[in-house]
Amino acid sequence: MRTLLEYMVHNLVDHPEAVQIRERVTPYAITYRLSVGPAEAGKIIGRNGRVAKSIRDIMAVAAARQGKRVHIDIE
Numbered sequence: 001m002r003t004l005l006e007y008m009v010h011n012l013v014d015h016p017e018a019v020q021i022r023e024r025v026t027p028y029a030i031t032y033r034l035s036v037g038p039a040e041a042g043k044i045i046g047r048n049g050r051v052a053k054s055i056r057d058i059m060a061v062a063a064a065r066q067g068k069r070v071h072i073d074i075e
Contacts, residue, residue, distance in 0.1 A: 009034065012044060
């Protein structure tokens with residue numbers, strides 16, 4: 001699932017080397033903390049949060065297939 005998140009985020013930003021993803025796994029949930037450059041945050045969040053919601057929706061489907069829940073925090 002981490003590779004899916006990396007793929008989506010790296011294709012949205014201009015400087016993919018600035019992307020940092022931290023992962024915390026528990027038996028029932030996975031939490032990702034996504035850090036990008038200050039100029040790139042708007043591209044990840046999108047207008048009215050639409051891009052961020054889409055990323056969260058796609059990750060939720062992938063997590064449901066594994067029987068887990070996923071949380072994505074954008075910093």
